[in-house]
Amino acid sequence: MATTISPQPTALQSYEAEKRIDWVQVLRFVVLTIIALYMLMPFLWSLLTSFKPLAEVDLQVWPMHWVPGNYAEVFRTIEFGRYYLNSIMIAVWVTLLQVSTSAMAAYAFSRLKWSARDKIFMLYLATMMIPGVVLTIPNFFVMMKLHLYNTYAGLIIPGAFSAFGTFLLRQFMLSLPTSLDEAAEIDGASEWQVFTEVILPLARPGLIVLTIFTFFGNYGSFTWPLIMIRDAALRTLPIGMMYFDSQYGTATNLLMAGSMMSIIPLIIIFILAQKQMVRGIQIGAVKG
Numbered sequence: 001m002a003t004t005i006s007p008q009p010t011a012l013q014s015y016e017a018e019k020r021i022d023w024v025q026v027l028r029f030v031v032l033t034i035i036a037l038y039m040l041m042p043f044l045w046s047l048l049t050s051f052k053p054l055a056e057v058d059l060q061v062w063p064m065h066w067v068p069g070n071y072a073e074v075f076r077t078i079e080f081g082r083y084y085l086n087s088i089m090i091a092v093w094v095t096l097l098q099v100s101t102s103a104m105a106a107y108a109f110s111r112l113k114w115s116a117r118d119k120i121f122m123l124y125l126a127t128m129m130i131p132g133v134v135l136t137i138p139n140f141f142v143m144m145k146l147h148l149y150n151t152y153a154g155l156i157i158p159g160a161f162s163a164f165g166t167f168l169l170r171q172f173m174l175s176l177p178t179s180l181d182e183a184a185e186i187d188g189a190s191e192w193q194v195f196t197e198v199i200l201p202l203a204r205p206g207l208i209v210l211t212i213f214t215f216f217g218n219y220g221s222f223t224w225p226l227i228m229i230r231d232a233a234l235r236t237l238p239i240g241m242m243y244f245d246s247q248y249g250t251a252t253n254l255l256m257a258g259s260m261m262s263i264i265p266l267i268i269i270f271i272l273a274q275k276q277m278v279r280g281i282q283i284g285a286v287k288g
Helices: 012-021 023-049 067-076 078-112 117-129 132-145 150-159 163-173 179-186 191-202 204-219 222-228 237-244 252-262 262-284
Strands: none
Touching: 023 252, 067 078, 067 252, 078 117, 078 150, 078 163, 078 191, 078 204, 078 237, 078 252, 117 163, 132 204, 132 222, 150 222, 163 204, 179 191, 191 204, 204 262, 222 237, 237 252, 252 262
């Protein structure tokens, strides 16, 4: 029986195949570019508006007269520096407390064996289905009873616990082999040492992801500070920039200048931690 030998492609044919345009890839690139530009348009509008005089805000997209002094005017119009520090401080404290409590709860739900552990975890997880708006009034009355209204503690404590953070870190800790705990205990490590010296370092990607998500979510918080703050000295950035509204209208150019300065910490954090964030999300998605 004769066998047929398929002819091997020549060097010229291989070169032509490599140079052939993949129109599917080109179309995909064009579509993604259009989507990216569409999503970037609000940011570009805000950036350009921050350099306009107020009279030009509604005229055209590109400024006819550039006014960099809008950024300095923001500090003269409101106590922008103080609001900036308040937002960062509150977001940092909420992040530290939430990551700490979520890590300890996740360790208890994933590594420790105790009665009704999984049932209690499911009950705790069910609280994620309750809209945050529903909990606003109960939290407010609790803060009033504790005499924490119009205080930094009243802004921080309600955000110190998170069912989502516990769930996220529990998934990471479940992916770690239990032999690590057993080896550490054989070497004489206490439960706290196993948690802090063995489990936490290995769960670092999850901790980074939760830290970034928590900081981003609390840095721009609006509703809770609006309810809890009475004194001007405690205002955060979203609340402080409301005072660009006056009886003469909204100073949109100053509002955009303040907004551009307010997102600087978020941009810096994202640039520095984007690789760790993507890696943490990928690792967390491997095993549930």
